[in-house]
Amino acid sequence: MKIATWNVNSLKVRLPHLLQWLAANPIDVxxxxxxxxTDDKFxxxxxxxxxxxxxxxxxxxxxxxxxxxxxxxxxVVRNNPHYQDExxxxxxxxIGGVRFICAYVxxxxxxxxxxxxxxxxxxxxxxxxxxxxxxxxxxFAILGDYNIAPEDRDVHDPELWAxxxxxxxxxxxxxxxxxxLGLVDAFRLFEQPEKQxxxxxxxxxxxRRNRGLRIDHILLSQALAKRCEACxxxxxxxxxxxxxxxxxxxxxxx
DNA sequence: ATGGCGCAATGGTTGCGA
Numbered sequence: 001m002k003i004a005t006w007n008v009n010s011l012k013v014r015l016p017h018l019l020q021w022l023a024a025n026p027i028d029v030x031x032x033x034x035x036x037x038t039d040d041k042f043x044x045x046x047x048x049x050x051x052x053x054x055x056x057x058x059x060x061x062x063x064x065x066x067x068x069x070x071x072x073x074x075x076v077v078r079n080n081p082h083y084q085d086e087x088x089x090x091x092x093x094x095i096g097g098v099r100f101i102c103a104y105v106x107x108x109x110x111x112x113x114x115x116x117x118x119x120x121x122x123x124x125x126x127x128x129x130x131x132x133x134x135x136x137x138x139x140f141a142i143l144g145d146y147n148i149a150p151e152d153r154d155v156h157d158p159e160l161w162a163x164x165x166x167x168x169x170x171x172x173x174x175x176x177x178x179x180x181l182g183l184v185d186a187f188r189l190f191e192q193p194e195k196q197x198x199x200x201x202x203x204x205x206x207x208r209r210n211r212g213l214r215i216d217h218i219l220l221s222q223a224l225a226k227r228c229e230a231c232x233x234x235x236x237x238x239x240x241x242x243x244x245x246x247x248x249x250x251x252x253x254x
Numbered sequence: 255a256t257g258g259c260g261c262a263a264t265g266g267t268t269g270c271g272a
Contacts, residue, residue: 060262201259
């Protein structure tokens with residue numbers, strides 16, 4: 001079973017990329033973020049034709065998440081039951097005996113801003129929900145755009161980014177505490193090449209210069225981590241015409 | 255230090271992302 005996460009930065013623009021990528025990669029469950037579509041505009045038919053069921057929770061202009069699956073999708077929950085939020089950033093479902101959460105963590109904009117405070121409160125509430133889910137589901141995975149680079153090795157220029165948004169101590173602490181519930185970063189279960197990132201700024205040829213951040217993650221429960229055989233970042237779609245600024249992360253499970 | 259780029263809503267320009 002292959003599972004993946006990808007922030008598509010507008011599904012309207014990126015639907016061809018998504019379909020092309022799925023045609024070339026045998027993904028069973030894909031969590032996507034930043035669909036930026038209201039539910040009435042979601043391209044269900046095109047995704048069904050590609051062989052996937054899909055559930056989604058969207059809104060106009062910003063945010064929006066979805067889970068695509070080759071296997072039947074059950075027990076769908078939209079948003080965090082422990083947190084009142086007008087922004088559509090979370091959707092959960094059970095697929096193939098695994099409980100999945102697809103997450104689009106708030107960006108936070110700048111340390112100390114209102115949006116940063118929202119990010120912190122949102123992450124604290126997420127932890128409450130994930131803790132409750134882990135009580136129920138031994139096989140659990142939360143995939144998404146966390147907007148947090150866990151460590152300096154996940155940052156192209158740690159000095160430039162020191163203390164900045166995505167890299168601040170409080171954000172990293174939030175991620176550590178989330179993992180403290182009993183989750184592991186699938187990417188770090190394996191030896192990886194250096195300078196592996198999942199996002200690069202559109203500007204200043206950041207991708208070509210590999211000036212990126214690793215902010216998209218697949219976190220697995222202990223039981224699911226035992227089934228994990230590989231985790232890779234697929235840079236290919238970032239090379240295509242009109243790419244998303246993020247690229248997919250894939251985990252292979254036994 | 256700032257802006258660069260891209261997307262959305264818009265109908266010129268702004269908000270936001272990361």
